[in-house]
Amino acid sequence: MFKQFGHGTVDNFGNAEFTVAQSGQLDTLTALERIGTRRSFARHEEIYAEGAAADCWFMVVSGTVRICKLLPDGRRHIAEFCFSGDCFGLDNATERQVSAEAVGAVTVMRYSRRATERLIEEIPSLARQICDITLRDLAHAQSHMLLLSRMTAPERVATFLLELSERRDARRALEVPMSRTDIADYLGLTIETVCRVLSVFKRDGSIAFSDPHRIELCDRGALAEMCEA
């Protein structure tokens, strides 16, 4: 899983309390429940903008969120997608460096920075868990930079499909909530290239789909081979 509470290893860069927190992660979630407020956003609605005050962070309850970064002329990159249980918007800068938008209808919990700080005094292990989430984000960003700088279009798409299926533990048909444009902006490609590669994979028999938002991974082996070649 990804960006979620309670998935740290015992070997974390942590003090002794951490293992306690591990078993007590439900407490953490319960405590967060107390300080959070539920918010809903419509499809394509902005959760926060680049440059906005970074005085809170979020956890996805349902739906999908995209974290975007824009160039002045409108070129866009999606740094990541956040699904149910994922956290986003942790930031130590005053202003947001990225924006967050709802891919479809989304419900999130919003936690203010101030309340989180108070809660950390109560549950010190929370600070560590938040730090872990950031470290996992960073590791993901590093892998993704390798993809963006050195992988071919088919490798990128295959990687995306496998990453998505792993994060949403899809057994058969993979739910793809985002548009082809979003996928393209995540993978550093154009929408046409994403379509074409998917069509090739379909012809090969590695994947199958009729509904563009429901892709069946028929041959994971073939896809995995593409990525690591």
Added chain:
Amino acid sequence: MFKQFGHGTVDNFGNAEFTVAQSGQLDTLTALERIGTRRSFARHEEIYAEGAAADCWFMVVSGTVRICKLLPDGRRHIAEFCFSGDCFGLDNATERQVSAEAVGAVTVMRYSRRATERLIEEIPSLARQICDITLRDLAHAQSHMLLLSRMTAPERVATFLLELSERRDARRALEVPMSRTDIADYLGLTIETVCRVLSVFKRDGSIAFSDPHRIELCDRGALAEMCEA
């Protein structure tokens, strides 16, 4: 600056002790001095490998370090360069996800995870400072992903030159410690493209150089315009 201690804003995602730590950052450095050991590495020597045990972290004393990520077939991406004062190798996973190598001769301080944990009990603000470094790394990675996915070759090179000059606060001639290959792997280009773009900039008069490792930025305005176009 970048990845260094003592550059957080007052508005950090922090508790009350943080502002105290701000004024007391020298204490932190002194304390780190106690638990760290000095290490030197020769040009191109590996500081740690992908997959190695992540039981320590480092601060650059002198020289330049590159953080690399490799594909099985040898394709390489450099996630970042670390200069004097920068920290690297902070990681919560058991194994390294990336490798670190000396660009030239390098001296670093090595801090074991265990000793750092003990020091955090003594100086709680250290945990926050470490977390801040990670958040700054993440913000940099997000900007860099935008560069890798959506910028043209000239935009990438111009961005690189300006970023480098800002981090090393170069007034006239910019010291470029890394090879053209390293620059290419950092920018997601080939060495030939990097050379060609630099030659074009030179012809334009935006930059000047005879020694490839000493580039003079003659027209920062022109370079800045390239990036934000």
Added chain:
DNA sequence: CGCCAGTTTGACCAAGATCAACGCAAGTGG
């Protein structure tokens, strides 16, 4: 002097972008 590693330049090529058209399903309004 000749070699070596790194840099630069040129000629050519190809992956993926751009431009354009078409398909298709879900609205919308007459």
Added chain:
DNA sequence: CCACTTGCGTTGATCTTGGTCAAACTGGCG
């Protein structure tokens, strides 16, 4: 109920950027 629109997704034709391949250049060093 059926034209018409709208928003995506898909496919094809063509073009361009940056990659590949190859050769020349440069400075350091045994």
